[in-house]
Amino acid sequence: MTDWLVIFAVVALLLAVYTSWLTSYRTPKVTPVGATLWFALPVWAQIGVGFAISGLGAYVGYLLWTPLPITVTPGVSLLLRLVGLVLIGGGVSLWFWARWALVR
Numbered sequence: 001m002t003d004w005l006v007i008f009a010v011v012a013l014l015l016a017v018y019t020s021w022l023t024s025y026r027t028p029k030v031t032p033v034g035a036t037l038w039f040a041l042p043v044w045a046q047i048g049v050g051f052a053i054s055g056l057g058a059y060v061g062y063l064l065w066t067p068l069p070i071t072v073t074p075g076v077s078l079l080l081r082l083v084g085l086v087l088i089g090g091g092v093s094l095w096f097w098a099r100w101a102l103v104r
Contacts, residue, residue, distance in 0.1 A: 005081075009088040014054075016092065020099060022047065 041049075072080070 005085055009085060009092070013088060013092050013095070016095065018051075021050075
């Protein structure tokens, strides 16, 4: 059960970050001096490349993941998953607070 909670929390965090990024994206009126060709791309291309890089990073991480060579009891495993869930929840809360504080 905790696996699904952690997966749900991570997906919710990523959706929140992407939604925030997409809603706050501003096209610069003038290309900054010394800017790369990145700013010459249309907005849809920048967003598409951003999603593609994120997806590629997740896929490579999945391919390279190997389990640790240790075993823990089911109780310790549950405790570690709950601690991870609390840390993710704290990160989401901190993110929401920062967005709220910066918007004001």
